[in-house]
Amino acid sequence: MTPARPDSPAQGARPAQAGGSGTPAPRAPLPGVRVDLRDVAAMSWQLSTLVNAGVPVLRCIEVCASQTRSVRMASVLRAVCLEVEGGASLSSAMSRYPRVFDRLYTSLIQAGETGGALDVMCSKLALFVERRYELRGQLRGALAYPAFLVLSALGATAFLLVYTLPKLMDVFTDLGAELPAITRGLMFSGAFLQGNWIWILPVVLGTAAAGVVWHRTPGGHRLIDRLWLSLPGIGPVAQQISMARFAHTMSVLQAGGVPLLTTLEMARDVVGNDLLSSEIEAVRRSVEGGQSLGESVRAARFIPPLVSQMITVGEETGKLDEMLMKVSVFYDRQVELILKTATRLIEPLMIAVMALVVGFVAMAIFVPLADLTTQVR
Template identity: 35%
Template sequence: MQRYAWTGHSAQAGATSGVIEAAHASAAADALIGRGIIPLTIRESSGPGAGSDAGAMLRSLLPEHLFEPKVAPVDLLIFSRQLNTLLRAGVPILRALMGLQETATSDKMKTTLAEVRRSLESGIALSMSLAQHPRVFDNFYIALVRVGEMTGRLDEIFLRLFHHQEFELFMRQQVKSALRYPGFVVSAMVAAIGVINVMVIPAFATVFQQAGATLPLATRILLATSRFTIDYGGLLVLAVLVGGMVLRAWIATPGGRLRWDGWMLQVPVAGKIVRKAMLARFARSFSLSLKSGVPISQALSVVAQTVDNQHIARRIDGMRDSVERGESVLRAAAVTGIFTPVVLQMLAVGEETGAIDELLEEVSDLYNNEVQYELKTLSAQLEPILIIFLGVLVLILALGVFLPVWDLGRTAFAK
């Protein structure tokens, strides 16, 4: 018997996890389903404490897969599209995976497909075989593949997954493009401040000390900042690194991630973009799940795993509980307080007409366009903030450096 660490979702306990003994992963999944738990991930457990909070904290500080190669999103995108084409052409799944393994350009993808093939040959279902690689296939991917197995529409499922991943990849590229210019400006400003503190201000400090004049407040602040940077610069960098590690470990905890995601929605400028992006992802994932034949309550459970924001995921879980108690989707969504009037109106019409999936797809397209517009104008929205910050910095430097020089020059001419 093997020990398997699993994560899942139940109607009574919500998100849950644990360790189970079974002959293989498929048997573990059957045992969990028998308990009323929908398994999301199942993987071999190396020990009784593998799922402990202390272990999670340690892994967050020292990442287990830090130097392990990753599967790029574009590799998974191509895999989904090619597998859809092969299955639609009637190629058996094992032969299709063998062909994709031989043509894959990523070594990590080749290794993953080889392990998936071995799992399939040993009698494990495709969804469970994919679930053994959570760093490659996420919960949403596995859940839809499981639906495809139950409905016999795997080829259609992989096509929908391809379009979903194409949308996600496009959004990531848009975010990177939007943040490139502000990131460059901020990096240049930080570098300039470092050079001024370490090289420029100390040179003026010698002149000011020799003059023995009373220095203005701005100059005293610059000199104190420069001395602190020179004396404690190494400790400051170390403190920033340690602080980043502690913050990362805190965010890795359930409570920390929940509070961090809630704060992200309140950040000026970025908060509204995050909220619209999460609404677009929710609408697209929910629509895709419903089109694939997933029941509404189970679809909400799957979608909660894909929004990538625990604050919103917690509200979607509450929405699922309300639907399971017999409330309408509209009423359950309205209680959460995270959906805009546009989404609620579309849900109301969708419930009346039985076309929730189609209307949610339109909602996804609507917010997708809004997010694209917000990202295209992000640089323009951040420019006033950067200009004000740069202006204040230049003003402090000008007052701190040139006022004493001006006073010294005026004193010299007076003599």
């Protein structure tokens, strides 16, 4: 029996309702409904624990529905219960909600059902989804503090330009003080922002919206992904994150007995980079044509040699899933180390930049004040 994870995302208890007699059938949620990955991870661990304990599948889903803290997740799970009660398999019932249970998730459930190893697949799924959740949290955590510092610096600068500086300028003008170039430049910037914000704001928002729309086009998305991979510092991190996803997905699916070509299709869709997805698709076509996986991966330009070497060893020893998991663990640790180091370096750097920006504005204010003090003396 697999123990429940104490460090898995928190769940709040809810009264059991799903599947109870006398309870009206809930309205089925829309197939496009989204559920937070944290709630999917928590439900996956609970499902794994219950299945490993020998609880019948239908009862497992009912318990998960009654215990999840997410109203949307509970609604989806109750709908899955109704499907299973009607004779559908768990994988086919879950596949009706692709934004909650993606193709990889339902394929592993199906592999577990077919091979009579649903408990093993549920455990692998729980680990897989939890790792995805942890990685997303690490990325957000690494970006949160620098973003806060940038917004703070922009807010402080805007306040000084729009509110503080104009009031002081009136005083300087009345006293006939000669303003230095730095102060005059900031005065002009503040006056420009105050007088033209009504059209500056729509232009900025419109440009941002156009950028988002362009990024969603195939050409725009591919160009941005290529740019990410080519940027010094950022490119290697993006590549390692994608390789960790690729190797982990391949490992879990291969351990579950999913056919190699299907495994490559799913791995192609989870790497999160169009350029790497294209290379994995080329690998899939090469394998389909008769080449070994190791040879096909070796020919890919943006896939590191370590990946192809470990895959070749896995093919030769018959332990492909284990070798891929080792690759995944290696890149996960590399990414975690880089993010921690980058966070430690970015914090003082952003504080220094923030101090320079605010100091520049403060200088524009205090230089005329110092001149006035000298004149008075």
